[in-house]
Amino acid sequence: MNKNIIKIVIFGILCLLLMGFKCETRYVEVPVLGTADQTIQIDEAGTAFSETGMVDATEVVNDIIESSAYEEVLGIHLQGITYTIIDNESNPGTTITGTVQVSATGAPGTEQDLMTLSGVNLASVEGTEQSPSLDSDGVLQIDQSISPFFHGDNRIYFHVTGNASSSPIKFKIKIKVAVVVLGKVEVDVPMM
Amino acid sequence: MQKKSLFLLTILLCMIFTSSLVFAQIEENLERYTEGNAVGYIKPLVNGIGANMNRGWYHSAKIPKNGIRLRIGLVAMIAPFMDKDKTFEAETEGTFTPQQTAEASTVVGSEKSVSVNGTGGTTYIFSGGLDMNAIPFAAPQITVGAIMGTEATLRLFNSSWLNMGGDSEMGDISLFGIGVRHNINQYIPLCPVDIAAGVFYQKISVGGDLLKFTTLHMGVQASKGLGPILLYGGIGLDNSNAKLEYEYNGEFGKYGVSMDVDGDNGVLMTVGLGFNFLILHLNADASFGIRTVYSAGLNFGI
Numbered sequence: 001m002n003k004n005i006i007k008i009v010i011f012g013i014l015c016l017l018l019m020g021f022k023c024e025t026r027y028v029e030v031p032v033l034g035t036a037d038q039t040i041q042i043d044e045a046g047t048a049f050s051e052t053g054m055v056d057a058t059e060v061v062n063d064i065i066e067s068s069a070y071e072e073v074l075g076i077h078l079q080g081i082t083y084t085i086i087d088n089e090s091n092p093g094t095t096i097t098g099t100v101q102v103s104a105t106g107a108p109g110t111e112q113d114l115m116t117l118s119g120v121n122l123a124s125v126e127g128t129e130q131s132p133s134l135d136s137d138g139v140l141q142i143d144q145s146i147s148p149f150f151h152g153d154n155r156i157y158f159h160v161t162g163n164a165s166s167s168p169i170k171f172k173i174k175i176k177v178a179v180v181v182l183g184k185v186e187v188d189v190p191m192m
Numbered sequence: 193m194q195k196k197s198l199f200l201l202t203i204l205l206c207m208i209f210t211s212s213l214v215f216a217q218i219e220e221n222l223e224r225y226t227e228g229n230a231v232g233y234i235k236p237l238v239n240g241i242g243a244n245m246n247r248g249w250y251h252s253a254k255i256p257k258n259g260i261r262l263r264i265g266l267v268a269m270i271a272p273f274m275d276k277d278k279t280f281e282a283e284t285e286g287t288f289t290p291q292q293t294a295e296a297s298t299v300v301g302s303e304k305s306v307s308v309n310g311t312g313g314t315t316y317i318f319s320g321g322l323d324m325n326a327i328p329f330a331a332p333q334i335t336v337g338a339i340m341g342t343e344a345t346l347r348l349f350n351s352s353w354l355n356m357g358g359d360s361e362m363g364d365i366s367l368f369g370i371g372v373r374h375n376i377n378q379y380i381p382l383c384p385v386d387i388a389a390g391v392f393y394q395k396i397s398v399g400g401d402l403l404k405f406t407t408l409h410m411g412v413q414a415s416k417g418l419g420p421i422l423l424y425g426g427i428g429l430d431n432s433n434a435k436l437e438y439e440y441n442g443e444f445g446k447y448g449v450s451m452d453v454d455g456d457n458g459v460l461m462t463v464g465l466g467f468n469f470l471i472l473h474l475n476a477d478a479s480f481g482i483r484t485v486y487s488a489g490l491n492f493g494i
Contacts, residue, residue, distance in 0.1 A: 029305035030221055031317035035443055068220070077307075077315035080288050080443070114312075131287040134312030143313075178286070178443050180317050182305060187217045189322050 023188040030185045032068050033079060034060035037176040039086070040160055045168050049098070050161040054106065055177050057146055057154040070183030076154070078142045079178040081114070082129045088122045088171040090164065095119050098162015100175070102138045104145040106157035114138030117162055122171055129176070146179055154179070214322065215398050218299055221319040223441040225285070227451050229296075232280030233319070234436065235453055236300045237327065238405070239483065240271040242432025242455030244329035245369075245394050246409040247487040249345060251466050251475035252424055253386040253415035255375040261337035263473065265491030271483060272326040273300050284308065284316045286443045297321035331367060335493075341375030347394065369394035376412070385416045401437040407455075408432075415466075422466035422475070430481065431457045456482040 040053035061076060083100070097118055101111035115132045146154040158175055218237070222230050248267030255261065282296035289311050296306045301321035308316050337343025347369030371392030377383040391410040397403070411428020432455030440449045460481025467474045473491040478484060 026303050026323050028217065028221070028303045028322060029320035030217075031224060031305060031319060032220075033224065033441055033443065077317070079316055080286070080310065080314050082287050082443070129287065131289050132311075133289070134314060136312045139312035139314055176443070180315065182317055185217060185220075187214060187322060189214055189324055190328055 023190055026187045026189050027071060027184040028187055029074065029182060030068060030070075031180045031182045032064045033178060033180050034064050035176055035178050036060045037174055038158065039172050039174045040158065041172050042160070043168075043170045044164075047164045047167045047169060048162075049096075049164065049169060050159070052106065052157060052159045053175065055156045055158065055175060057156065057177060057179050061146065061154045061179065061181060064181045065183070068181070068183055069185060070181075071186050072184045074182045074184060076143075076146045076179055076181050078139055078146065079180045080131065081134060081142075081178070082131050082176045083115075084129045084174045084176070085120070085122050085126045086172045086174055088126045090122050090169045090171055091166045092123060093121070093165070094123070094169065095121050095165045096162050096169075098160065100138075101159040101161070102141050102145075103157040103159065104141060104155075106155075111157075111159050112137040112141040114142075114158075126171075142177070215403060217322070219402055219438050221299070222436070222438050222449075223446075224319050225282075226440050226442070226449060229280075229282050229285065229318075230436070230438075230449065230451060231453055232282060233296075233298050233321075234434075235280070236273055236277035236298045238432070238434040238453045239277070239456045240273060240300070240327035241329065241396075241405060242407050242434070243271045243430065243479075243481075243483055243485045244269040244327060245331075245396065245405060245407045246392070246430045246432065247462075247477075247479055247485050248331065248333070248489055249371050249392045249409065250373065250388070250390065250413050250424070250426065251464065251473060251477070251489050251491065252417075252422055253377075253388040253413040253426075254417070255341055255343050255373060255386075255388055256338045257341045257375060257378055259338055260494060261335060261343050263335040263491040263493035264333075265473070265489055265493075266330060266332050267487060267489040268328065268330040269485055269487040270326050270328045271485045273324060274483065278302065278321070282306075282318045284310070288314065288316045292316070294318060300324040300327075331369070333369070335491075338375075341378050343373050345369075345371040345373070345392070365396070365398050367394070367396045371409075373413075385414045388413050404435045406433050406435075413462075417468075420468050422468060424462075424464045424466060424475075424477070426462045427459065428462075429457075429459055430455075458482050 036057040038053045038055040042049045102114040103111045113135045247269045278301035296318035303320040305320045306318045333347045335345040349367040351365040373390030376387040394407045396405045408431040413426035415424035462479040464477025476488040
C-alpha cells in the first residue's frame, strides 16, 4: 500500500480519536470568604458604657477580587458576625445588657440595630467566639455598606452601648465580620 | 503531514494544559468547603475520572503463548455524567446560623451558585460547578510480551517531559499505569474463543498533592476474530480512589484539609468491536456498570 495512504489513514484515525475533544468556556460563580475585625475597648468607672469602632473590609474585599481573577463581581454579602469578649478585668460575675448598632457612615442618627447583648456574663464567655442572632435592619445596613454598587469603600461603623451589673467595668469586645464576595470566573473546560 | 501532526500534538497538549487549569479552579472552589461538602462537591469528578482510567486496557483477548507482542498506541475514553451527578445536598459551614442544607451544584453541575439566608438576612453561598456533561481522558500505552501466554501493558506520561510542568499553575501531571494479562484458553482444549484474565493498576497525580488518583481493575476478557473484524468483551471489577489535599479558607483562617474519596466501585461489563489491518489495530467499546464509559483506541504493532 502506498505510504501516503497509510499516513492518511493513521492521521484520520488519530483525528477521530482526538477531534471530539474540545474546550468550552464556562463562567462559574465562585464565592470567596474574607474576614475583618475590630476590637473595641470598654473602660468605664460606672456601669453604663458607649463606644464606637470601625471595621474596614476594603482591603479584604479588594484582595479577594484581585486574587480570584473575577470576570465580574456579582455581589458582596454579609455571611455573619461574631463577637468575642477578651481581656475582661471587670468584677467577677459581671453581666452586661445592651445593643450593638451599625452604620454605613458613623454619623449620629444613622445607626441600625444589629444585635442585642442580653445578660452576657463576661467571665463565662471570655475568649469564646459568639454567634448571636442578628437584626435584619442592621444586616441590610452592612450589606449596603459593603456593596460595590453603593459605596467606594467597605467600612462598617459599630456602636456598642449598654449597662453592666457592677462597676467599674473593663473589657474588650472583638467584632468580626465575615463577608463573602461572589464573582464569575472564566474557565475553559475540556469537553467531548 | 508534519504540520498536521503538530496540530494533533497541539490538541493533546491543549487538553492536558486545560485540564490543569480546570483543576486550579476546582481547588479554588474547594477552599469554600471542609470535608463533608467537599466530598459531595468533588465526587462525580472522581467517579468519572476513575471510571475512565480503568478503561482501554485491552482490545482483544488473544495473547500468544510465546512470541513477540509489541503494541504502541493511544487510548481515549469518555464518561458521560448522569443527572444525579449534578447536585448534592450541601450544608452551611462555620458560624453561619441557623445551619441549613441546600441542593447545590457539584463540580460538574450548573455554573450558578446557590445561596441561603440566615439570621437577619445574612447570606451563605455555595459554589457553582463547571457544567460538564462528560469527562474525557486519554493515555499513551505500550504492550509487550508474550512469555508463557502473559503480556504486560504500561501507561506512562509526565507533563514535565513537555516542559510545561514548571510554568503550569498546577505543576506536574503525572500518570503511571501497569497491567498484566494471561492467556486462559491455553488451558481449555478446543476453546472456540480467546480468553484472558488480567489486573491493571494506575496512578495519576495532579498539582503535586492536590489530587492523587489510584485505580485498580481486574477481570476476564474474551474475543473472537472474524477476518479483520474482532468482537471482544469482558467482565471485571473496578476500584478507584482519590486523595485530595487542599487549603480550606474559613472564618477562622486557612488550614489544610486531606481526605479520601472512593469512586464508583463495582462490577461492569464491556463490549467492543475491533479492526485489525496488518500492524494497525483500531477498536471502540462501551462499558456498562454503575456508569457507562466509552473508549476508543489506536494501536500499532504485532
